[in-house]
Structure formats: C-alpha cells, structure tokens
Amino acid sequence: MTVSHNPVVPSRFAVVGNPDNRRVTLFADAVREAGLPEPRVVAWLDVLRGNAEFHAGELVRVDSPGEDAEVARLLHGSDEPVDMYRVEGTRRWYQGFTTALEKLEHAIDIAGAARLFTAQEVATAFDKQATHALLTEAGVPVPPAAATDGTESAFIKIRHGSSASGVVALTVRGPRRRAVTSAELVRTEAGIELYNSLRVRTYLRDADIDDLLGVLAGDGLHAEQWVRKLSIAGRSCDLRVVTVGGRATHAVVRTSTSPMTNLHLGGQRGDLARFRALVGEERWHRILDIVESAAVCFPGVHCLGIDVLPGADGLDRIGEINAYGDLLPNLMGLPGTPGEAVGTYHAQVRSLTGRFAP
Numbered sequence: 030m031t032v033s034h035n036p037v038v039p040s041r042f043a044v045v046g047n048p049d050n051r052r053v054t055l056f057a058d059a060v061r062e063a064g065l066p067e068p069r070v071v072a073w074l075d076v077l078r079g080n081a082e083f084h085a086g087e088l089v090r091v092d093s094p095g096e097d098a099e100v101a102r103l104l105h106g107s108d109e110p111v112d113m114y115r116v117e118g119t120r121r122w123y124q125g126f127t128t129a130l131e132k133l134e135h136a137i138d139i140a141g142a143a144r145l146f147t148a149q150e151v152a153t154a155f156d157k158q159a160t161h162a163l164l165t166e167a168g169v170p171v172p173p174a175a176a177t178d179g180t181e182s183a184f185i186k187i188r189h190g191s192s193a194s195g196v197v198a199l200t201v202r203g204p205r206r207r208a209v210t211s212a213e214l215v216r217t218e219a220g221i222e223l224y225n226s227l228r229v230r231t232y233l234r235d236a237d238i239d240d241l242l243g244v245l246a247g248d249g250l251h252a253e254q255w256v257r258k259l260s261i262a263g264r265s266c267d268l269r270v271v272t273v274g275g276r277a278t279h280a281v282v283r284t285s286t287s288p289m290t291n292l293h294l295g296g297q298r299g300d301l302a303r304f305r306a307l308v309g310e311e312r313w314h315r316i317l318d319i320v321e322s323a324a325v326c327f328p329g330v331h332c333l334g335i336d337v338l339p340g341a342d343g344l345d346r347i348g349e350i351n352a353y354g355d356l357l358p359n360l361m362g363l364p365g366t367p368g369e370a371v372g373t374y375h376a377q378v379r380s381l382t383g384r385f386a387p
C-alpha cells in the first residue's frame with residue numbers, strides 16, 4: 030500500500046538505506062524532531078541477502094543504495110568487487126536494483142506495512158527514455174530527442190545513469206566535434222575504460238569521442254537536443270525542484286561555466302530571488318506548475334527531485350526526474366508549502382503527518 034499524498038500518523042517509520050548514509054541520518058533527525066519514535070533502519074545489505082523484516086503499522090521509506098561497495102557488488106550480480114569509480118555497468122546495476130525493489134515492495138505489502146514508493150515508478154525515474162516518454166504522453170515539456178551516434182549536437186546520457194555519470198555534452202559544427210564530459214577515458218592494454226571524475230574534461234579528437242560514445246553505448250544511451258539555458262552573471266543555470274506529496278516545496282538554482290551544473294562537478298548554488306526576478310513571477314509560477322505536472326506522473330513516490338531546464342528561448346522543460354533527489358542540506362522551503370522554513374526531510378514528515386497548515 031502506498032500513502033504518498035495523504036496525511037497519516039504512522040506507529041513507526043522504517044527506512045531502507047545504508048546506516049551511515051546522510052539521507053538516512055537527516056530523515057531520522059526530522060522524525061525525532063517531530064516528536065515521533067526513532068525510525069528503524071533496515072540496511073540494504075539485509076534486503077539483498079534476504080534478511081530484511083517489516084512490521085504491520087510501519088511506514089517504509091526507501092533510500093538510495095548509496096556507494097556501499099558490497100551493496101554495489103550484489104546489485105551488479107558480480108562475484109568480484111565492483112570498482113565504484115567506473116562508469117560502465119549501469120545496465121546491470123539497474124536490472125539488479127529494479128529486481129530488488131520489486132521484492133522489497135512485495136515484502137513490505139505482505140507484512141502489512143505501508144510504503145512511500147512504487148517499484149515501477151522508481152524504476153521509470155531511473156530510466157531516462159521511459160521518463161521522457163511518460164512525460165511527453167502527459168503533455169509535460171521535455172527536450173526533443175536527438176541522435177546518440179555523435180552526428181549532431183546533443184546532451185548524451187547513459188539511459189540508467191545518475192549524478193551526471195557519463196554525461197556527454199556534444200557540439201557538432203560541420204566536421205568538427207567537441208565533447209565535454211564527466212568521464213575520464215583511459216586506454217589500457219585490456220581496452221578502453223571510463224572513470225567518473227570530479228573534473229569536467231573536453232575531448233576534441235574524433236577517435237576519443239567515438240571511443241567514448243562507443244563504450245557508453247554498451248549500457249544504453251538517451252540523447253536530447255541541446256537546450257540553451259538562461260544565464261546569470263555569465264553562468265548557465267538550471268533548477269532542482271523538490272516535490273513532496275506532489276507539491277513543489279524546495280527549489281535551488283544551479284549555475285556553472287560548463288554544460289553540467291551538478292554541484293559535485295563544480296556547479297554553484299545561485300540566488301533564487303535573482304532567478305525569479307530574471308524570469309518574472311508569471312513564468313516562475315508556470316515553472317512550478319510544470320514541475321507539479323511532472324510529479325503527477327509519479328503519484329506513488331512521495332518525494333522527487335525534478336530538474337528544470339529554463340530555456341533562453343522563454344520555454345521551460347523537464348530534464349530529469351530523480352527518485353532520490355532530496356539531499357539539499359540547509360535549503361529552506363518555499364512559503365505556503367510543507368517546506369516553509371524547514372529542510373526537505375522535515376517537509377516530508379510534515380506532509381506525512383498533516384502537520385502543516387498554510
């Protein structure tokens with residue numbers, strides 16, 4: 030049973046996640062500060078080893094498997110340790126993750142507990158092609174599709190990737206190409222390997238670009254036409270908007286001098302008030318409407334992180350849906366929402382317990 034949009038008073042929360050994961054810690058803090066019992070943490074390792082238990086009356090939140098090496102090995106279905114820095118292998122990870130989610134969903138339901146997710150909707154959020162197809166069918170604007178073979182300018186992404194892993198911003202001008210990416214291409218005697226890097230790299234040689242795209246293609250690719258985004262002080266910007274129970278509660282502007290605005294790749298938080306002044310209140314509220322229309326497509330997931338691409342052409346599009354996109358420390362929410370004056374995790378507890386009155 031899912032309870033994503035209706036206030037409930039759970040007898041107890043349970044959180045599936047890695048015990049040392051920051052998301053788990055921050056959510057537990059929010060639950061305690063609301064005067065509710067300490068959430069019970071169910072480790073992903075126990076889930077994957079078949080040792081997880083749930084109880085009637087619990088409300089279960091499932092968090093990201095995170096960066097635990099043993100969890101990653103089990104999700105990949107590998108007998109050997111998984112190199113956590115490698116880009117390749119996302120298809121296998123996705124298959125293992127979605128299978129685990131389905132089993133988890135079944136175990137929670139059989140126990141008579143309630144959950145804040147559906148396995149199918151989280152699986153869709155982790156599939157960029159499926160997400161864009163779903164949003165397009167619902168009339169939610171997304172960037173037009175592009176070729177994945179490196180013949181036209183595009184943002185090329187791993188179909189099941191996250192955190193900008195393996196993203197390639199490709200510019201094509203006649204015979205000349207330029208690829209800006211978070212992936213480091215390494216040539217070894219065994220072949221070509223790709224590694225996630227905190228330093229954005231630029232490749233200009235056709236051989237490097239072809240090899241980069243060739244390796245990424247092994248996990249499946251999704252490509253979008255390059256949307257020129259608004260700029261603030263010479264830096265391109267986009268938005269991460271968090272929805273809780275279908276409502277937009279938090280928004281952060283991300284700016285960068287590179288095509289990728291992710292904060293771990295050198296992006297910076299921008300000034301939301303300045304952004305709103307730039308676009309005007311009418312467009313700002315239209316952006317929130319688009320975000321909430323996207324959230325409607327995922328009614329069984331209580332909290333989402335939705336990326337918005339504010340176009341320099343005056344049009345706004347949804348770039349991605351993140352099932353675990355709420356880790357925005359010290360970001361206070363929007364007035365008149367469950368996030369008002371609190372962070373993303375407190376907003377979720379407020380929403381679930383009906384403790385916010387606008």
